[in-house]
Amino acid sequence: MTRNTEGALIVAACVLAAFAVTLVNFAQERTVDAQTALTFLVLLIAFGGLHMAVRAFAPKATPLLLPPVTALTALGFFQIYRLDFATETVRASSQRWWILIAAGLASLTLLLFSRSSISILRRYRNITLLISLVLILLPNLPAGWGFPLRGLSVNGSRLWVLLDVGFTTFQFQPAELAKLGLVAYVAGYLADHQRALREARRHIGPIAFPEPRQLIPLLITWGVSVLILISQRDLGASLLLFVGFVLLLYAATGTTGYLVAGAFLGVIAGVASYLAFDHVQRRVIAWIAPFEHYEDEGFQIAQGLFAMGTGSLSGAGPGLGRPDLIPNAATDFIFAAVGEELGFAGTVSVIALFALTIAVGLGIAFRSRDTFRKLLAAGLTFVLAVQTILIIGGVVRLVPLTGITLPFMSYGGSALVGNMILIALLLRISHEEAQ
Amino acid sequence: MNGPVRRLSIGLFAGFFALLLAVTWIQVIHADVLKADPRNSRPALSERGKERGLIVTIDGTVVAQSVPDPEDPRSFVRQYPEGPPFAHVVGYNSFLVGSSGLENAYADELRSRRDLTISDLVSVILGRDLRPESLELTINAALQEAAYDGLGGLKGAVFAIDPRTGAVLASVSSPSYDPESLLGGDAATVWESLLADPEGPLLDRATREIYPPGSTFKTVVTAAALDTGTAVPETEFPDPEEFQLPGSSATISNAGGGVCNDGQSITLLQAFIVSCNTTFADLSIQVGAEDVGITAEALGFNTDIPFPWTVPEAIYPVHLLAEDPAALAQSGIGERDVRAAPLHMAMVAAAIANDGTTLTPYLVNRIFDADGNTVETFEPRPMGQAMDPATAAVVTEMMERVVTEGTGQAAAVPDVRVAGKTGTSMGLDGLPNPWFIGFAPAEDPTIAIAVFFEASPELGESASGGGVAAPLAGDLIQLWLEGSP
Numbered sequence: 001m002t003r004n005t006e007g008a009l010i011v012a013a014c015v016l017a018a019f020a021v022t023l024v025n026f027a028q029e030r031t032v033d034a035q036t037a038l039t040f041l042v043l044l045i046a047f048g049g050l051h052m053a054v055r056a057f058a059p060k061a062t063p064l065l066l067p068p069v070t071a072l073t074a075l076g077f078f079q080i081y082r083l084d085f086a087t088e089t090v091r092a093s094s095q096r097w098w099i100l101i102a103a104g105l106a107s108l109t110l111l112l113f114s115r116s117s118i119s120i121l122r123r124y125r126n127i128t129l130l131i132s133l134v135l136i137l138l139p140n141l142p143a144g145w146g147f148p149l150r151g152l153s154v155n156g157s158r159l160w161v162l163l164d165v166g167f168t169t170f171q172f173q174p175a176e177l178a179k180l181g182l183v184a185y186v187a188g189y190l191a192d193h194q195r196a197l198r199e200a201r202r203h204i205g206p207i208a209f210p211e212p213r214q215l216i217p218l219l220i221t222w223g224v225s226v227l228i229l230i231s232q233r234d235l236g237a238s239l240l241l242f243v244g245f246v247l248l249l250y251a252a253t254g255t256t257g258y259l260v261a262g263a264f265l266g267v268i269a270g271v272a273s274y275l276a277f278d279h280v281q282r283r284v285i286a287w288i289a290p291f292e293h294y295e296d297e298g299f300q301i302a303q304g305l306f307a308m309g310t311g312s313l314s315g316a317g318p319g320l321g322r323p324d325l326i327p328n329a330a331t332d333f334i335f336a337a338v339g340e341e342l343g344f345a346g347t348v349s350v351i352a353l354f355a356l357t358i359a360v361g362l363g364i365a366f367r368s369r370d371t372f373r374k375l376l377a378a379g380l381t382f383v384l385a386v387q388t389i390l391i392i393g394g395v396v397r398l399v400p401l402t403g404i405t406l407p408f409m410s411y412g413g414s415a416l417v418g419n420m421i422l423i424a425l426l427l428r429i430s431h432e433e434a435q
Numbered sequence: 436m437n438g439p440v441r442r443l444s445i446g447l448f449a450g451f452f453a454l455l456l457a458v459t460w461i462q463v464i465h466a467d468v469l470k471a472d473p474r475n476s477r478p479a480l481s482e483r484g485k486e487r488g489l490i491v492t493i494d495g496t497v498v499a500q501s502v503p504d505p506e507d508p509r510s511f512v513r514q515y516p517e518g519p520p521f522a523h524v525v526g527y528n529s530f531l532v533g534s535s536g537l538e539n540a541y542a543d544e545l546r547s548r549r550d551l552t553i554s555d556l557v558s559v560i561l562g563r564d565l566r567p568e569s570l571e572l573t574i575n576a577a578l579q580e581a582a583y584d585g586l587g588g589l590k591g592a593v594f595a596i597d598p599r600t601g602a603v604l605a606s607v608s609s610p611s612y613d614p615e616s617l618l619g620g621d622a623a624t625v626w627e628s629l630l631a632d633p634e635g636p637l638l639d640r641a642t643r644e645i646y647p648p649g650s651t652f653k654t655v656v657t658a659a660a661l662d663t664g665t666a667v668p669e670t671e672f673p674d675p676e677e678f679q680l681p682g683s684s685a686t687i688s689n690a691g692g693g694v695c696n697d698g699q700s701i702t703l704l705q706a707f708i709v710s711c712n713t714t715f716a717d718l719s720i721q722v723g724a725e726d727v728g729i730t731a732e733a734l735g736f737n738t739d740i741p742f743p744w745t746v747p748e749a750i751y752p753v754h755l756l757a758e759d760p761a762a763l764a765q766s767g768i769g770e771r772d773v774r775a776a777p778l779h780m781a782m783v784a785a786a787i788a789n790d791g792t793t794l795t796p797y798l799v800n801r802i803f804d805a806d807g808n809t810v811e812t813f814e815p816r817p818m819g820q821a822m823d824p825a826t827a828a829v830v831t832e833m834m835e836r837v838v839t840e841g842t843g844q845a846a847a848v849p850d851v852r853v854a855g856k857t858g859t860s861m862g863l864d865g866l867p868n869p870w871f872i873g874f875a876p877a878e879d880p881t882i883a884i885a886v887f888f889e890a891s892p893e894l895g896e897s898a899s900g901g902g903v904a905a906p907l908a909g910d911l912i913q914l915w916l917e918g919s920p
Contacts, residue, residue, distance in 0.1 A: 029509060247443055254439040294474060302474070308461045309469025310477040322477050340477075344462040348455065355451045362444045366437055378440050382447075389450040396457035 006063035007051050010070045014043040017074035020318050024082045027319025035081070042096045043074055046103035050424075053107035057114035058431035064360045065430070068353040069408055069423055073099060073416075075350065076409030078318065079330070079337050086324030091411050098413035105417055106424035113428045122372045125188035129221060132181030135174035136228050158232040175229065175237045176418030179244075180425070182225055183379040186245060189218050190252040191372035197253050235273060235280065236390075236404040242266065243386050248379045280400075287400035300327045304336035304395050308347065315343025330411040332403065335395045350409070351392070358385045364430045373429045380422050483530045484510030488545040488567035490525055490537060493800055496576035498525050499538065501567075513618055517576065519611035520583035523639040524574065524798065527614040531622040537570060537798070540743035544568040544802055544810075566805035573602035573800045581914050582607040585907040590634060590889035592641035593911065594777040598785035598874055598883040600815040601794030604915065605884075606778070608640040640889060645747050645774040649860030649900065650710045650842075651872045651885075652769030654783060654830060656719055657707060658791075659730035661826040665722045668704035668833060678713040680761035687716045687764060690859065690899070707833045708841035710857060712768045719767020720760055727767075728753035733821035734793055735782045736775070743798055749775035769860055777885040780872045785883035787834070788854070788874035791827035793818040835877050842901040843871065846909035851916060852877035855908065857900030862890025869894070871904035875912045882915045884908050 018040035022032055047070040054061055077099065081092040113120075121128055138161045141151040152160035152171060163170040190197065196214050222245050229238040246262030249255075273280045282297045290298030290305065303326040311321060323329045323337035330337070339347040361381030368374035387404050394401035405412055407419045461469065470478055484507070490499035498521045501511040515525060526536015534542060548558065549565040558565055582593035586609035595604040616625045629637050638644055660666040674696045677686035695701050695711035706714035719727060731751040732738060740746045752772050756763040765771035775783075778796065786793040794815055801812040822830075834854035837843040843855040855873025862868035868890045874883040886904040888894055894903065 029507070251439045251443060291472075291474075305461060306469055306472060306475040306477060308458065309466045310475060312462050312466040312470065316477075316481065320481075322480055325476070339458065339462060344458060347458045347462065351451060351454050351458070355448065358447060358451075362440065362447075365440055374440075378443075382443070385447045385450070389447070389454065392454050393450070393457070396454060396461060398453055398457050 001063045003051075003055060003059070003063050006054075006066055007048070009067035010047045010051055011044065013067060013070040013074045014040050014047065016071070017043050017078055020074075020078035021081055023317070024078065024085070024319035027317065028085050038096070039077065039081070042099060043070065043077070046099045047073070050103045050107050050420075053110045054427055054431075057107075057110040058427050060434035061427040061431040062360060062364065062434075065357065065423060065427060068356045068360075069420075072350065072353050072357070072408040075338060075346075075353075076334060076406070076411075079323070079334055079341070079409070080411050082319050082341070083324055083330045083337065085319070086322070087330075089330075091330055094413070095411055095416075098416050101413065102416040102420040106420040109421050109424040110428060113425075118376070118425065118428050118432055119370070119372060121184045121376070122188040122191060125185045125192075128181045128188070129185040132178040132185065133225065133228075135178040135181070136225060136232075138174045139232060159234050159237075170413075172417070173412075173414040175232075175234060176414040177421070178225075179237065179241065179383060180380070180418060180422055182222075182241060183244060183248070183383055184376060184425075185221065186218065186248055187372060187375035187379050190248065191375055194252060194371055230273075233277070234403075235277070236402045239390070239402055240383060240387055240404060242269070244379060244383045247382045247386075248375060251378050251382075252375055283400045283402075287394075287397060290397070300333065301395075301397060301401070303327065304333050305397065307336045308339035308396075311340040311343040311346075313344045315339070315341050315346055317341060331405050332391065332401065332410070333395055334406055334410050335392050338409075354385075354388045354392075354407075358388070361385075361426050364426055364433070368429060368433045370433070373433060377426060377429045380426055384419065384422060479530060482528075482546070484512075485547045485549070486511045486567055487513060487528065487538075487547065488805075489569035490545075490572065491569070492572050492574045492576040492579070494576055498572070498576075513615075515614045517580070518613050518615070520580050520607060521574075522611045522614045523608045523641065524572070524606050525614065527617045529617045529622050531620075532617055532626045535744075537572075537743055541570055541799070541802075544570070564804055568802050568804050568810055570802055571800045573597070573604065573798060574606065575604050575915070575918070577918060578605045578911060578915055579607055582907075582911055583609060583611070585910060586888075589893055590640065590891050592639075592644075592777045592887045592889075593884065593907070594641045594781040595882055595884040595911065595915070596781050596785045596794075596796055598788035598794070598880045601785070601796050602800065602815075603796050603798045604882060605911070606641045606798070608638065608642075610634050610636045612636040640777065640887065642742065642746050642776055642778045643744070645749060645776050645779075646862070646868055646887065646889065647771075647773055647860035648769040648775045648780050649858030649868065649870050650712075650715075650768055651780050651783070651856050651858035651870045651900070652773055652775075653707060653710065653715050653767070653858075654787060654834065654856050654872070655731050655734060655736075656715055656722065656727055656767050657703070657833065658787070658822045658826055658830050659727045660703070660718055660722050661829055662730060662822050663722060663726045665726075666703050666718060668702065668707075668829060670703050671700045672703065672706060672714045672717055674698050674701040674711075675713055678716040678764065680716075680764055681720070683761045685761070687712050687768070689713060704833055704836065707856075708836050710837075710842050715767045716764035717767075720764055724753050724756035724763050727751070728756075730822060733819050734786050735779050735818065738818075740778070740782075741795055742778075746776065746778060749779040769858060777887045780870065780887075781883055781885035784856075784872040784874050784885060785880075786821045787827050787830050788880035788883050789827075790824040791820055791822040793821045831877055834873065838873070838905075842899075843873070843905045845901055845905035846871060846873055846912070848875065848909050848913045848916070851875050851912070853909065853912060854880075855905065857905055859899045859901075864890065866890035866892070866894070866896055867898050869898050869900040869903040871900050871908045873908055873912070875916065882912060884911060886911070 018036045021039045022036045080095050084092050139151045139158045143151050148164040150162045152162045154160050159173045193214050226238045249258045286297040286301050290301035294302050321340040323340045326333045365374050365377035390402050391404045391406045393399040405415050486501045491497050498517045500514050504510045504512045526538040528534040528538040547567045582605045591609050593607045674694050677688045689712045736749040736751040762771050766773045797813045802810045831854050838846050838853045838855045842857040846855045853875040854877045858870035860868045869888045871886045874880040886908045
C-alpha cells in the first residue's frame with residue numbers, strides 16, 4: 001500500500017463521517033447544512049494534515065495506521081454529534097477543536113523527532129520519567145489559587161487540570177500524556193538492562209527470575225505512579241498502567257513468572273480496591289447482575305445492552321435510535337450507542353478497525369531491530385489494546401466497567417491527544433526501522 | 436524477544452475474539468429477548484409517529500386512520516373519526532398507556548414495517564411490502580352508531596350478529612370515551628380519570644363483562660326441554676303464585692307477583708310468552724342440570740370463544756347445579772350462578788335463528804394491503820349443532836309469540852316477523868338489568884341481537900326487559916332490515 005492510497009482512505013473516512021452527519025440531520029428533520037461540510041473539512045484538515053506531516057517527517061512509516069484511526073475518530077465524532085441533538089449539549093463543536101488540536105500535536109511530535117530520533121527518549125529517560133510524574137501530580141495543585149494552572153476535582157476524582165489562558169480555559173487529564181512517558185521510560189530502562197535482566201538469573205524452583213536488584217528502580221517508579229493514581233481515584237489508569245507494565249516486562253524478558261506474579265498481584269489489588277472503594281463494589285454488582293439492579297447500579301449496563309440488542313443486525317440507523325437513554329453515552333458507552341444505531345454491522349466494524357490498528361502496531365514491534373524501539377512500539381500498542389478490550393469488554397459485560405474511555409471514539413480531548421501522540425510515536429518508530 | 440511479543444499478541448487477539456463473541460450474543464442471538472424486555476422502551480418509542488393501517492367498517496366508514504402530523508410532516512398521528520361508539524371495538528394505540536381492542540389484537544398487521552434501515556432495502560428487494568396492512572370489519576357503521584345513540588349514555592351494551600355467518604354487525608358498550616383523548620401528552624391523566632369514573636367507561640360491557648341473563652336464558656332451558664322430550668309447548672304445568680325451592684324455605688315468585696294464568700295450570704307456550712318464572716323453575720329441575728348444560732355448552736357457555744381479544748367464559752355450572760336442586764331452579768330463570776355477556780346471548784339467539792347451529796362470531800371480515808389487495812379473509816366457522824333443527828323451529832315460533840302478544844311486544848316491527856325473548860335479571864343493589872334477545876325476519880333471519888342495560892339508579896327499579904331493551908332492539912332490527920341488501 002502506498003502513501004497515496006493512505007491519503008485516499010483518509011479522504012474516504014472523512015466523506016463517510018460527513019455522510020453519517022448528514023443522515024443524522026435528515027433524521028432530525030434538518031436538511032444538508034454547514035455541519036456536513038464542517039465535519040468533512042475538520043477531519044480532512046486534521047488527518048490530511050497529519051498525513052502531510054508523515055510525508056514530510058516520517059516518509060517511510062507504514063501507511064496502514066492512519067486510515068483505521070481516521071475511521072474510528074470519524075465514527076466517534078458522528079455519534080457525539082448525534083447525541084448532541086438528544087441531550088441538548090454542544091459536545092461536537094468542542095470535539096472538533098480537540099480533533100484539530102490532537103492531530104496538530106501528533107504532527108508536532110513527528111516534527112520534533114525528525115530532528116534527532118526516537119532514541120532520545122531512551123537517552124533522556126530519566127527526564128521523561130520526571131515530566132511524567134509531574135504531569136500525574138498536576139491535578140493535585142490547589143484549585144483556588146491565582147496561578148493560571150489549577151487542579152480540578154470532578155465526581156470525587158482528582159484527575160483534571162484547568163489551564164486559564166485569559167480569554168478561555170482548557171481542562172485536561174495530564175495522566176493521558178503521562179501514560180506515554182511512563183511506557184517510554186519503562187521501555188528505555190528495560191532496553192538498557194536487557195542483557196543483565198536476561199543473563200543474571202535466580203531460580204525459585206523451576207522458574208528463573210532475573211536478578212531482583214536490576215528491577216528495583218523500575219518497581220519503585222511504577223509503584224509510585226500507581227499509588228499516586230489510586231490516591232486520585234483514577235483506578236482505570238492505574239489498572240492500565242499495571243497491566244501495560246507487566247506485559248512489557250514479560251515482552252522484554254520472556255519470563256512467564258512475571259505474568260503469573262502480575263496476575264496474582266492483580267487479583268490482590270482487585271480484591272483490595274473492591275473492599276476499599278464502594279464505587280468498585282457498585283461496578284461489580286452492575287457487572288454480575290445488571291437486570292436485577294436495574295433501578296440503580298445496573299441501569300447503565302442494562303440500558304447499554306438494551307441499546308445494542310434493539311440495534312440488532314443493521315441498527316436503528318444514524319439518528320434514529322435512542323442512545324441518549326444510556327447514561328454517559330458519549331464517553332464510556334459510545335460503543336453501545338454505535339451498536340444501537342449502526343447495529344451488529346457497526347460494532348463488528350469498530351472491533352475490526354481496532355484489531356487492525358493493534359495488528360499494525362504489533363507488526364511495527366515485530367519488525368523493529370532496535371530493542372528500545374521494539375519495546376516502545378510493543379508497550380504503546382499494549383496500552384492501546386488493553387484500553388480497548390477493557391472498555392468494550394465492560395460495555396458488553398465481559399469484565400466490570402473500569403472508567404476508561406474508548407480510544408479515538410469517546411468524547412474528551414485529553415485522551416484523544418494522548419492516543420494521537422501514541423499513533424505519532426508508532427509512526428515514527430515505523431519510519432526509523434524502515435530507513 | 437519476538438517470541439514473548441507474539442505470545443502476547445495471541446492473547447490480545449483472543450481478547451478481541453471474545454469481544455466479537457459477546458456482541459454476536461447481544462446483537463444477534465439474544466437480541467430479541469433484549470428488545471422485548473418490558474423495561475426497554477425503545478421499540479415503543481420507535482412505533483411512535485409511524486403510519487398504521489386503516490380500520491374500516493364493511494360499509495366503508497373509516498374508524499381508524501393515520502394522517503400526516505401537521506406539525507411534523509414526516510410523522511403520523513392516529514385518528515379515530517367515529518369516536519366513542521367504536522371505542523371498545525377499535526381500541527387505541529397510545530404511546531403512554533399501551534393499546535387495546537383491535538389496535539392491540541392486530542398490532543402486527545397494522546404496524547408499518549418501514550424502519551428506514553438497510554433491512555428495509557433487503558425486504559424491498561425480496562418483494563415484501565413494508566406498508567401497514569388494513570382491517571375491514573364486519574360491523575355496520577349505521578347500526579353501530581344507532582345502537583350507541585339508543586343506549587342513551589346509560590350503562591349497557593348491544594351485540595348483533597348475522598346468524599347466517601357469525602359476522603358481528605354491531606358491538607357497542609355504553610358509556611364510552613373518546614379514544615383520541617388517550618393519544619396526547621396528557622394520556623396518563625385522562626386514563627386515570629376514566630379509570631376512576633364510577634360509570635366505568637373503559638369497561639366493554641358487550642364482550643368483556645358477564646351478567647346474569649335473566650329470563651332470556653329461558654330460551655336455552657326450553658330448547659333443552661324440547662330436545663330431550665321433557666316437554667312440548669302444549670305440556671301443562673301447575674300455575675302457583677310461588678314456587679317452593681326444594682330443601683329450602685325460599686321461594687321463586689313471578690314478575691309483579693301473582694299467578695301467570697288462571698292459578699290452575701299453564702302450558703309451556705303460555706309460560707314462555709308471559710315469561711312465567713314458576714314454570715321455568717319447575718321445568719329446569721325436570722330437565723336436569725346435565726341436559727340443560729349440554730344445550731348451554733353447545734350454545735357457547737363454559738366455552739372459550741375465539742375472538743380478537745379474550746372473552747370471559749359464560750357460566751352454567753353443571754356439576755354445582757346437579758347437586759343443588761334449589762340453585763338449579765333459580766338458574767332456570769337465568770339467575771343465581773348463570774352469567775353471560777351480551778355477546779353470548781346474541782350467539783344463543785343466532786343459533787336458534789340458524790336452525791340450531793352455533794357459529795363463532797367474527798369481527799374482522801378481511802385484511803388488505805396498502806394497494807387494497809386482500810391478504811386474508813375470514814370465513815364462517817360453525818361451533819356445532821346446539822339443538823335439533825325442529826327444536827329451533829319450535830323455539831322460533833314461541834319467540835315470535837313473545838313479540839306478537841307477550842312481554843316483548845315493544846320489539847315489534849311493522850310487516851316483519853320478529854322473534855324475541857325479554858329478560859330482567861337481578862343487578863347491583865337489587866336493581867334490575869333489562870335484557871332482550873331476538874332475531875328477524877323469523878322466516879329467514881339476517882340479524883340476531885342482544886340488548887342489555889346494566890342496573891343503575893338512572894334506569895330505576897321498575898325497568899324491565901320488555902319496557903327498556905325491547906324497544907331499542909325493535910328500532911335496531913328495523914334500521915337493519917331497511918338498510919340491508
